[in-house]
Amino acid sequence: MSAPMANARTGSSGIKWFGGAxxxxxxxxxxxxxxxxxxxxxxxxxxxxxxxxxxxxxxxxAGGRFALRSYRGKFVLVNFFASWCASCAIEEPQLVRFSKSGIGKVLAVDFQDENGPARVFLSRYGASWPAVADPNGQIAIKWGVSAPPESFLISPSGVVLTKIVGPVTAKELRILVQVAKANGY
Amino acid sequence: MVTSTSEGVSQVDTKKKRFLAGGALMAIWGAIAVVILGSFIFLVLSSTTASSDAQRVVRLEGEFKCPSCIDLSVAESSAASSISIKTFIKNEVAQGVSDAQIKDQLVASYGNSILFTPPKSGAYLVIWALPIGLVLLLAFFSLRSMLSQKDAALARGVGNLEDAVGEDENLSALGVSGDLNLSSIPLGDAISSNKTRAISDTRPDRPAISRSFSRSLRRATSSTKRRYLALFGAIFCIAGVGLGVYSFEQSRSQAANLSLESRELSQAIGYTYSGQDVSALRLLSLVLRQDPYQPQALAYQGWLLFQAGVKTKAPTLVQKGEQLVLEAIAIQPHYADAHGFLSMIDLYIYHETTQAKKQFNEFLADSPSSTIRTDLSAAYKAALSAIPGQSAKPTTVP
Structure with a gap:
């Protein structure tokens, strides 16, 4: 076999290897x-x-000030909502029921909204919990919120137990709190 | 005969043209390599050099995904979450916070899914290194193949030239003169004295540095190097096939456990075993909202509620838990985990050792996963030993 043929064969075999890889x-x-x-x-x-x-x-x-740490020692549901959010309207009566049951507290964060419409929205459902204004969504970023409604269940010691995307029911929240208690939170 | 000599010379001219063409090809490849390398260096430098605040904001907005959109960057989206992130980036840049710190803050809140490009660390490095490796290999093989072709062409050219010179000498001996002027051919007088030297002298258009580079490259790709090359090729193939097999295995196991297809369910079961009951319960609720008769979700939710009921002494939760596990068995009679949970309920709550043993045997007969088999076997023994008059080591328990 001549050298050129051998070289050509080696080159072709290399290309085949490469192609195969x-x-x-x-x-x-x-x-x-x-x-x-x-x-x-x-x-x-x-x-x-x-x-x-x-x-x-x-x-x-509503015009005052509020901090999450004032709820330390209780189960807290941090609820990101907005008056322009349709799913939030579906969820709101369930949050009222949960709040009234006394199992835990609710702290709302008004995501990219105006205070006036937010007040009207909350009063329509009889929501009496504090709602911190977050007009630029900067609080929401710290919590990794994508779109309302999103909620977080917080343990009495201030640990985030779970993130809830979408509307939540009072029954679900009650069970979650019971399970959290059973796990020593 | 004179015609044949002329043909020999024209073949030499053709070879010369081919060499020149080869040089041009080399120049094109070189230009491509320079462009690729230049672009890469430009990209690296442009991403690391200081830029104005406005440029930084625009660039960073393009590096993050809109959390509530599909395949849109924050820059491209006008969703509420994207507007928040745009404001955040603008504020942080104005405060002199570095790009890395901004990235870290957003990843801490949203996870790696907020990044438009995968991070350049851990397993993600493969994604970045693979294309570069492939381009380098392609360049290497192309260059090598080109040199081999040149050598082959050169050898053929010399063969023809020798024939032509041989014929010319014969013509002179016969007293026949022709138009052939050997001095016009670069080979000159060297052909008759040293053929090997003549071969190298037929490359007048290639500078000495090019010849030296060519020789070095050929030496570098000697048989030993070729073996390494083959090894790298084999590694590539094995890695590719391995990845393929892994993917097939994954898809097969998912297909085998149709009810485990759901990512939420797998995650929920993972949470259950890592003790994150609240997160598990939330995900199981999501699964059951989509499919209220999902046996795995029913069984695991039942088990979690049962445990919570026992710990908080809440009979309603205990009953609800048992009811859900029974529902799971009714839907899928050979679901091992559900039988395992029921055996524990029978033992803990009703102290029904016969029933518990029956359920536990069914659990074992249904080939449970090794994780739950180990966990439940230990719990079963512990529960049995807690019941007065019962043996801690029943014969049916492995």
Whole structure:
């Protein structure tokens, strides 16, 4: 066999190796991607769960001031809502029921809203809990909120127990608090 | 014969043109490499060099995903959450906070999913390194293949040239003169004295540095190096196939456990075993909201409620828990975990050792996962030993 032919064969074998490697990697990657859940459906655990709750302190929509730490020692539901949010309107009566049951406290955070409409919204459902104004959504960022309604159950020691995306019911909250108590919170 | 000599010379000209064309090809490849390398360096430098606050804000807005959108950056979105993040970035930049700190704060609140590009650490590094590795390999193979082709062409050219010179000498011996002027051919007198030297002299258009580079590259790709190359190729193939097998295994196990398809359910079960009951319960509620007859979700929710009821001495929760586990068994009679939970309920609440043993045997017969098998076996033994008059080591328990 002549040297040029041998060289040509070596070159061609190298290209085949390379082509095969690329094909294998691409095939594996395609399979891997094809078997994943769509990113839009993925649920990622909130990084703040099981950690001390970020501070909430500031003016309320009613004109006073309020801080989350004043609820220390009680189960607290931190509820991010807005008067323009339709799902929040569905959820509100359930929060009123939970609040009246005395199982825990509710602290609302008015997300990217104006105080006037927020006051009207809360009074419509008889919500008497404090609602801290968050017109620029800067409190919401600390809590990793994407869109209201989103709620966080906080233990009496100030630890975030769970993040609830979407409307929650009073019954669910009651069970969650009971389970949390059973787990020593 | 004169015609044949002319053909030989024209072939040499053709080879010369090919060499020149090869040089041009090399120049094109070089230009491409320079452009790629230049772009890469520009990107790296542009991302690290200081820029104005406004430029930083615009760049950072493009680096984060809108949390409430699909495949949109904060910059591209006008959703409420994106507006909040835009304000946040603007405020932080104005306060002189670094890009890394801004990124860390948002990741701390939203997780890595807020980043538009995966982080350049851990397993994510593969995503970044793979394309660069592939481009380098492609460049290497292309260069090597090009040099091999050149060598082959050169060897063929010399063969033809030798034939042509041989024929010319024969013509001279016969007293036939022709138009062939060897001095016009770069080979010159060297051909007759040293063929090897003549081969190297047929490259007048390639400067000495190019020849030296070519020789170095050929040496570098000698048989030993080729073996390394083959090894790298094999590693690539194995890695690819391994990834493929892993994906197939994942999809197969998901298909085998149809009811475990849901990401929420898998996560909830994970939370149950890591002691995060509240998070688990919340996710199980989500699953049951979508499918109220999901047996795994019913069983695990029942088990969690039962445990909470026992701990807080709440009979309603205990009953609700038992009821949910029974529902799960009614829907899927051979669901091992549900039988395991029921055996514990029978033992703890009713002290029904016969019933518990029956349920536990069914649990074992349904081939439970090793995790729950170990956990429940230990709990079963502990529960049995707590009942007066019962053996701590029943024969049916492994």
């Amino acid at each position: 690329i094909a294998a990697v691409l095939l594996a990657f395609s399979i891997f991607v094809a078997t994943r859940s769509p990113a839009s459906n993925a649920i990622e655990a909130s990084p703040i769960v099981e950690h001390v709750a970020p501070a909430i302190s500031g003016p309320t929509v």
